[in-house]
Amino acid sequence: MTLPLRAVIFDLDDTLFDDTGCTHAGLRALAAQSGLSVPPAELFARHAAHIRAIDPLLFRGELTAHGARVLRFTRLLTELGVPDPDGEAATVTYREAYRAAWAPLPGAAEVLHELRAAGLRLAVLTNYVREVQALKLAHFGLDALVDAVLCVEEVPAAKPDPRAYHAACAALAVTPAEAVMVGDSREKDVQGARRAGLRAVWVNRGSQAAPEPGVPVIAHLKELPGVLSLVPTG
Template sequence: MRAVILDLDDTLFDDTACTHAGLRAVAHAHGLSVDPAELFARHAAHIRAIDPLLFRGELTAHGARVRRFTGLLTELGVPDADGEAATVTYREAYREHWQLLPGAADVLRDLRAAGLRLAVLTNYVREVQGQKLAHFGLDALVDAVLCVEDVPAAKPDPRAYHAACAALNVTPAQAVMVGDSWEKDVQGARRAGLRAVWVSRLATPAPDAGVPVVSRLPDLPAALGVQVLTRG
């Protein structure tokens, strides 16, 4: 192993917590009484429907948000849904709650200190993901950042992982992909010839017993077989 490639959202950055915060703010602003899990699921469905337009360059990140909140509020019965205003409300709350998953920066430092090359490979646009990485200084801890615009196709297409390997000057057999999505970060990577570690915050057993699972980032070096210096 010479390199580790990591997903960003819900692997290093707590996107789920930020999204819940943004949706709570939108629901409060519109007087909506919706179960948080249902609201999260409905919002995620709109993201899945609209993201292809964003990735093809037909919408900006802001335009994609306006469209999804217009659709989401309309679906929830809000009259004259104002997607622009909802987007502002959502983004303010989302940004206010920005946070890394515990241990994210330390793990990157430990892996670098062990001599490994590091990349972030994310299925979202640089306009958004670059801000997150820079805000927390993670961009300075990795050798490459590949967003959806930087690869021939998004994960789980093999070309995404191969592009990350090329950026790190390693072969797929020399790299490990780490992420929270079983399909996009584990299965896709393994089909592309990489090894993988699944980040499962609920400690859910892996569908394939051959894949290491970590529920917290400080356990990642051990799962990779990397020894790190004891802190403190």
Template sequence: MNGLCSPFNRSPYELFARHAAHIRAIDPLLFSGQLSAHGARVRRFTGLLTELGAADPDSEAATLTYRAAYRQHWRLLPGAPDVLRDLRAAGLRLAVLTNYVREVQGQKLAHFGLDALVDAVLCVEDVPAAKPDARAYHAACAALNVTPAQAVMVGDSWEKDVQGARAAGLRAVWVSRAGLPAPEPGVPVVSRLADLPAALGLVPA
């Protein structure tokens, strides 16, 4: 082609970055209820494939292909069901607090049977504002009938799961799968979920 590169001749990293950019641009429409999860995916692939130079892209087919592959690659963190059972056996009430939509997160929880191991699931539609807004954590506390001082937020996002929760009056445990130390003192860190009961003081460290 006279030295010109096809728009599809891009590295996987470039494609991933462009795909992520389309997600960020469309998510506000999804979170506000203007698009369903499926509708957001179709719009995302319409934009991405058009950007890559596809003429009249079949975004519906691309969405279904992507979604099937995506579901096949869902993976639990090792030990997740056992840890949830242990925490419940210790008398703790458990909630999922997520910034994503129930249509998607509910499917994931049900797929792995985790929905039966938690007492409440709060998605972006269920809270006054998304993490790291304090109202998100307070809504989760209300769902569990505990005060913020009685609650512990566990998550892998330093900003949304640790900093936001602490600012809202909760304690927090950072899940650092890379084994990095906490950027601030006073925050327990685990790299494996199996270490969470010890970090919560439920078993000897």
């Protein structure tokens, strides 16, 4: 028997917050400063690869968020042939443009308000550090609209490990069968959540990836309230 839905757990970046748009803004500024003529899609992909390589050092406490950025941009610019790159200056340039472009995804606050009004408990579960993520949430007042925020250093393991979702459920005092995970990552927000016993909604804004069987797909957050009653058990 399907238990009633009592809680919604959201990813943050590219689910509630427009991280991709901000990243492109930061990289455009960095390319202009450094005289790079790399196609935007290639620059974005190279940058993402360096994030994946360096994040484990950040998560283990071997680097601060700022230190991770300096190392990331030093490596990226070196890879792109910039002689003697200044990682500190690159970090400042990127971060200023990234922050200037900060924006929630359309409907984020409105959907959180609507779900709270419906009596659902809400959480954010993110695979990044609180030092960064808490600022984003607070900047737009989204932190006041959720009951719990769990960042990567506060859970036993990052998504898609089942323990991440179970920690979020525990913070909301619900069972996995009473919760749904909403996010843009097929692996981390859909498949991992379902393996952990949660339901899932996939936020897919144009990816050509094949549908996940049994999982509702939305292109915009405003669609979420309408599909929640249709989410099957995992």
